[in-house]
Amino acid sequence: MRPVPSMPEPYDLLIVGGGVNGTAIARAAAVAGQRILLVEQGDLAQGTSSTSTKLMHGGLRYLEYYEYKLVHEALAERAIMLRTAPHIVWPLEFRLPHMPSMRPWPIVRMGLWLYDLFALGGSLPRSRGIRLDDPALVQNGGRGFSYWDGWVDDARLVVLNAVDAAESGAKISTRTRLESAQRQADQWTVTLRDAAGAHQVSARTIVNAAGPWAEQVLHGQLGQTDGSHIRLVRGSHIVVKRCLSGNHAWLLQQPDGRIVFAIPYLDDFTLIGTTEVTVKDPTDTQIAPTEVAYLLDAANLYLRTPLRDEAIVGSYGGIRPLIDDGTEAAKAVSRDYRLELDRNGAALLSVFGGKITTARHLAQAALDRLGIGGGDTRERPLPGGEFTDFGAFLADVRARWPFLEEPVARRMAHAYGSRIGAVLGDARTPDNLGADFGAGLRAQEVDYLIDYEWARSAHDIIWRRTKLGYYLNPAQIERLDHYIHEAVA
Template identity: 55%
Template sequence: MESFDLLIIGGGINGTAIARDASIRGATVLLVEKDDLAQHTSSASSKLIHGGLRYLEYGEFRLVREALKEREILLRTAPHIVRPLSFVLPHAGGTRPWWMVRAGLLLYRLLAWGSSLPSVARGDYRAPLKPEMRDRVALYSDALVDDSRLVVLNAVDAAERGAEIATRTELLSAERVGDVWHAQLSGQRTVSAKAIVNAAGPWVADVLGGRLSEDSRSRARLIKGSHIVVPAMWEGEQAYILQQPDGRVVFAIPYEGQFTLIGTTEVPVSSPDEATITAQESDYLCAAANRYFERQLTPGEIVWSYSGVRSLYDDGETDPKAVTRDYRLELDDDPGAALLSVFGGKITTARALAAEALDRLGIEGRKSTGWSALPGGDIYPAFNDYLISLSEWMPQPLVGRLARSYGTRIKQVVGDALLLKTLGRHFGAGLYEAEVRYLVRHEFARTAEDILWRRTKLGLHMSEAECKALSSYLRQVSR
């Protein structure tokens, strides 16, 4: 029977961050994910690395301060997929008083003291707004992230440090046998582990009660968040934070060059399987944008939508927007092999969560995730010269996309190619065979959906026929 120090259940941001940190500390790690990496909640975020300005309203000062610290770390360690983003906050009647908004922003900046981010949006950022929304406007900065790539890069780094990342592998059951767990996995595989980390996100309770036959003191609160993508609503790179009369805020963010991302909703659900946007949510998000922008949206303009179910720690709040976004780590009291379950958490704070989780488990070793670059994030001064050399034969938009996705590992994607035709078959929207091969070999991709919606967002730009051609190619090469 194969044995590991740590068996991690769940291939989202928390699970992969824990796998990375544990591997750096020298532990032997097996991470199992029943689907693809980031297939569920971790690819359904608002694509932000942020402190959570609105969390100040609920007194979550520790969480905001930690998130702002982690924001700075990610800007330095993953600069290819985490980039500064200027926010415009217009004020509308019937929402929080203007003095409260200004006070909140002042406190937010104080908590982020020493940040490398600017606080000024460029261009005529008032122009897209309705005239009555242009008088009171505040500015601040956070960061934009490719959420699913952040998950994948944590997994890649963990694997390169010795971890086994087993996607499409499900935990069926596990039982304590003395000081170890014996776990049954799909594919008739049995392994042992000194400790299990339950980082299954919205399935955390199912893993505890159904797969491990364990009770928990903590409870998960399942909240669905949905987003819509529409054709770009303004020119410029600034984002908007839109206060709503119900007390919620909705983000409107430039997305993939040609689109605007709008979200999120907050709807209590009873099952992770309810991760589907409803007509009511689409209407709500269109109305949220229409309250502020001159250009008026209709649901018929939605080109794509997605939903995710967040597993929040149930702190007893009745209002979904007031439920804490902080995480809770529960270490099981039973003797023998350790079991730690993760409730809640944010993409921004996953690295800090991972460090605390491993400290709680007593897994010691070198702790260096803080300023250790994620794969591709080790940008060096001459890297721009390399990109310029690529531009001599590769279209500039393609160079830009590959650099933003892979950072310095663009060299592994491109290889020795000096002409577009040597990148192999072109599937459409700048996706060439060389990139597909890289994603399959190094980033755990298996299907067209993995590639088009989680490793890239090229599904927004490719035709149905092109997507089918990619699927057929992947079936052939997997034989």
């Protein structure tokens, strides 16, 4: 049996979970000067944080459940992220067709007015009434509303949090599993397992940010008996060939009181979601046929030409770890978060719930609970976000690397922002960037993702770092996987 190596000096914080909450806490704590180790059993953002609806939003529908504090906080965070991460977060207009059989016009108008009020001081336009102008809609020419929220590349938000944490001194260990932890008065002794085997580390505080696995980790590897319960709710999405024109999204009210989003996705698709299905297992992410039918029906209620199964090019489901507050309907369960601090010995902070939009605020609140000063990231750009005007930045990218095809230049400008030069270097032709894996993905970009963003498989790159999985065929993906395997061997 391989011996377990001796432990070095204790970390200040050992963070379990490489999703948006874990990486945001790692970033803030590292900026505050703490000695940080973050461990993730898979890839960064491999779970819930890459399977969201890709929205940086206040949550208009949360107003119906009187979640005013959550909406106000989320809208304030939306403004911060639009300013500090303009490459991966940008404004997105939403249009809401009015159906008199659902929410009455005055109620919707009042909700949007309140949403505008909570967002005062932000940079986005206010809501307004409009005439619908998309011939694909049954209600074309009818009345509706327009309001603004934000789009986010969810997985890149997680990765860039981790990059900033690492550059501030944190250690990020992916594909590393927490096996057990023994608690003493002033520190934890933790056994971890990675590809090289088991090893031990010590930490003064553990932060349990395992998302859908948080309760399992708390009662299993951490050996605790108390703590909140979480409710696992699967949110599923389908990706279809582009079925609505324009660069705006649609908010589609449903007869059951829910709303479904139809969002322009990449260049060629529409993202439709989401469902809300309570599950027992954090790995139960496979979209069910009933969910597919629900989402198609939700869109077809508004579309002049109905979508069929053959229009679907992809689907995904993510498990939301919501605080179990006893609410019967999944749609009514709070999306707020709860931080539970246990100081019965070495400190343990467990994170329950939360949403993409409020992760930065949650991280600051976590540091406050732990009594850690500093770490304020409100004015700190995420890596690559050191500019203000994306249009001007994209024009500079086109001028410096004119050989890039338009979709490739735009994708890379969004993904890497002002760090795109570290990826493309002094390349003057596409061939300077090495082997072509398809859809503009070249070896030099792959090397960068391996060296600086913890990518270790084709799936890491095509579904989380770039979203190019919708454009590559199986042979190209196999070739990419072989290249990565050789590079990291």
